[in-house]
Amino acid sequence: KAGVTQTPRYLIKTRGQQVTLSCSPISGHRSVSWYQQTPGQGLQFLFEYFSETQRNKGNFPGRFSGRQFSNSRSEMNVSTLELGDSALYLCASSLQGVTEAFFGQGTRLTVV
């Protein structure tokens, strides 16, 4: 059974640009959550999607958005990138809720 796949693995963008990250969950999983990991901050919850609907949202500015498609694949978009957006972005999928979610390897975003 394939795990959670995130693409791309690494990304370098310039301030002011926008970026789209992709996440393919484990087959059959309908819940997809996104997290931002930065040194000293742990994993900060961005949002969670279930059956194409955003169920929950963390405390991030509106520049961070996402969506989920009918096949449960999810994308996350960050507009007007700032240097502080440099982080590892992790996607996690689960059958329904977030308990015991399975994580992808993450996308390392560097904003220069």
Added chain:
Amino acid sequence: DQQVKQNSPSLSVQEGRISILNCDYTNSMFDYFLWYKKYPAEGPTFLISISSIKDKNEDGRFTVFLNKSAKHLSLHIVPSQPGDSAVYFCAAEGNFGNEKLTFGTGTRLTIIP
């Protein structure tokens, strides 16, 4: 407002000895707790969990203890092995009507051969 805290950023333990990782939380509405392990360049992997109706859960070398009155949980690894060297995150979930995990900042465990 860090609702889940791991106050030790790092911990070094001799191989074969017990590793004890600690986690404190502030929100009494949390009712499910998890530990994740993370190697560099990989996503976190689920290790073990505990519901608030229990005070102990064991899985092989890993045991999680929950002290609800102190709002404290700990992960014990016995015996510690070199492959256990990783960053460990504790996470909490509550019945808030939303679905999200609140993570601690992580503890880097190094097992010394």
